Amino acid sequence: xxxxxxxxxxxxxxxxxxxxxxxxxxxxxxxxxxxxxxxxxxxxxxxxxxxxxxxxxxxxxxxxxxxxxxxxxxxxxxxxxxxxxxxxxxxxxxxxxxxxxxxxxxxxxxxxxxxxxxxxxxxxxxxxxxxxxxxxxxxxxxxxxxxxxxxxxxxxxxxxxxxxxxxxxxxxxxxxxxxxxxxxxxxxxxxxxxxxxxxxxxxxxxxxxxxxxxxxxxxxxxxxxxxxxxxxxxxxxxxxxxxxxxxxxxxxxxxxxxxxxxxxxxxxxxxxxxxxxxxxxxxxxxxxxxxxxxxxxxxxxxxxxx
Amino acid sequence: xxxxxxxxxxxxxxxxxxxxxxxxxxxxxxxxxxxxxxxxxxxxxxxxxxxxxxxxxxxxxxxxxxxxxxxxxxxxxxxxxxxxxxxxxxxxxxxxxxxxxxxxxxxxxxxxxxxxxxxxxxxxxxxxxxxxxxxxxxxxxxxxxxxxxxxxxxxxxxxxxxxxxxxxxxxxxxxxxxxxxxxxxxxxxxxxxxxxxxxxxxxxxxxxxxxxxxxxxxxxxxxxxxxxxxxxxxxxxxxxxxxxxxxxxxxxxxxxxxxxxxxxxxxxxxxxxxxxxxxxxxxxxxxxxxxxxx
Numbered sequence: 190x191x192x193x194x195x196x197x198x199x200x201x202x203x204x205x206x207x208x209x210x211x212x213x214x215x216x217x218x219x220x221x222x223x224x225x226x227x228x229x230x231x232x233x234x235x236x237x238x239x240x241x242x243x244x245x246x247x248x249x250x251x252x253x254x255x256x257x258x259x260x261x262x263x264x265x266x267x268x269x270x271x272x273x274x275x276x277x278x279x280x281x282x283x284x285x286x287x288x289x290x291x292x293x294x295x296x297x298x299x300x301x302x303x304x305x306x307x308x309x310x311x312x313x314x315x316x317x318x319x320x321x322x323x324x325x326x327x328x329x330x331x332x333x334x335x336x337x338x339x340x341x342x343x344x345x346x347x348x349x350x351x352x353x354x355x356x357x358x359x360x361x362x363x364x365x366x367x368x369x370x371x372x373x374x375x376x377x378x379x380x381x382x383x384x385x386x387x388x389x390x391x392x393x394x395x396x397x398x399x400x401x402x403x404x405x406x407x408x409x410x411x412x413x414x415x416x417x418x419x420x421x422x423x424x425x426x427x428x429x430x431x432x433x434x435x436x437x438x439x440x441x442x443x444x445x446x447x448x449x450x451x452x453x454x455x456x457x458x459x460x461x462x463x464x465x466x467x468x469x470x471x472x473x474x475x476x477x478x479x480x481x482x483x484x485x486x487x488x489x490x491x492x493x494x495x
Numbered sequence: 496x497x498x499x500x501x502x503x504x505x506x507x508x509x510x511x512x513x514x515x516x517x518x519x520x521x522x523x524x525x526x527x528x529x530x531x532x533x534x535x536x537x538x539x540x541x542x543x544x545x546x547x548x549x550x551x552x553x554x555x556x557x558x559x560x561x562x563x564x565x566x567x568x569x570x571x572x573x574x575x576x577x578x579x580x581x582x583x584x585x586x587x588x589x590x591x592x593x594x595x596x597x598x599x600x601x602x603x604x605x606x607x608x609x610x611x612x613x614x615x616x617x618x619x620x621x622x623x624x625x626x627x628x629x630x631x632x633x634x635x636x637x638x639x640x641x642x643x644x645x646x647x648x649x650x651x652x653x654x655x656x657x658x659x660x661x662x663x664x665x666x667x668x669x670x671x672x673x674x675x676x677x678x679x680x681x682x683x684x685x686x687x688x689x690x691x692x693x694x695x696x697x698x699x700x701x702x703x704x705x706x707x708x709x710x711x712x713x714x715x716x717x718x719x720x721x722x723x724x725x726x727x728x729x730x731x732x733x734x735x736x737x738x739x740x741x742x743x744x745x746x747x748x749x750x751x752x753x754x755x756x757x758x759x760x761x762x763x764x765x766x767x768x769x770x771x772x773x774x775x776x777x778x779x780x781x782x783x784x785x786x787x788x789x
Contacts, residue, residue, distance in 0.1 A: 364652075365648075365652075366608075366651075366652075366655070369601075369605055369608055369609045370609065372598065372600070372601060372605075372609075373598050373601070373609045376598040376599065376600060376601070377596055377598065379560070379580075380592070380596045380598070381598075381609070382579065382580040382581045382584075383558055383560070383580045383581075383584060383589075383590060384581075384584065384589070384609060384610040384691060384692070384694070384695055385581050385584035385585055385589075385610060385612065385695045386581055386609065387579075387581045388581065389579075
């Protein structure tokens, strides 16, 4: 019982991170019908920005509350800028081209970032994984019984940040002018433009928002994993993409549920079977979901008109 | 040039929407040739023509969806060649669509609210990246206000909701406020499109076949409604319509297009008896068998 509870907590903590990254996929897919395969790598760049900031702040400063806030702020703002430039110069010129063109571009950017970051250019950290500094010093937040169940402070903090970001996003999408504009663009961007919505700017802001979320999620992941490497974006990004598809891509709460479900499934596989099975089961689960519900758990499959 | 500008400004009813020798060409196909038009406040004009005559192309070029190959379009006196659709909309030009294009998954209220703008939400935009980003943050500054739930944000939201509710009421759609647009009956979807267009606070309203698919009774109601909207919102209205009775009934001036060329313009009675118009609509054989136009 205690073991189950422990796995549940670990799974939720991992799941919230997937959920945050998945939200980025889902938002961009929502407005552009583009699967932004570079999303995971944008996240990775954000983690490196946080890494650099943490080192610049020094040991004492970075584990203070202010330090943590600065690390997150720099990474999220930096990533928002990166997202803006990628959209502006890589995707926007291809907006009216066949969708496949943008998709291939996304894959290209993904590889450019993940392998570009392995170059040894002095200011880049090189290919080897680095230990991520202890921005949040691990403290046992809650211990039940004889260390049957341990909840770490970073799990609570990461869960809290993730939930706050998700609630904020839900509010933004459904209660604000920007969110309405986003949903209108998502439905029909040409009509939205004719109704006075600056579609280019809505799309750019969506990219910035999703990239900032990715940076936040990436930092939480790096804190959990205590490491950072140029290829982490490919791996985490792929998993988060799976989470988004499980939930029904384009659906905001779906991405959250998909992330949580994926986190739990992985944790239980690792806990009760073997960690080597983790990825196989995760992707097997995706296939299973798509067999039963092709649009994902929350997605609607549009009936083809004959 | 400057004299001409001053002249138009001095004139009481300066044209709100003006097309001057507009031509548009797709590859070798001339979709619109030397199209002229001028809509003033209080106008109720019609644009008719057989299928493929270039009516919708004309709407698309006026609203910035297409760029004219030649000629120029002016909205509120401002030359808008090369402007983006949303910028032209901000100058006061709104439209509906031939095949209804609502945001189908949004509620009726949200469909209108999307188009509504709070007072002072529009800011003149400069050129260059910096100015554009600044514009974006100002135009959508509500996101952080929203997160902080500032009174200003809440007040703006209330204002928008009131505007949208008012428009729904005008269009007789209050009872559909929270229903998804796709669940509305056909006639109400058409009216919702008009409500949405009005949300952008236009000076000129372009209606693309507003009566398509309506029955006779609905059409009669629509005629009354269009006139009322023109008067209440102080609009200039341009209507594309296939239904001759509707166009002849409400429009004071009708432009007839055929193969992208303007073949007639004038009052309904005049246009109805124009030989070229009858030819275009009914074909040469009709004229031959009836011994020419009346």
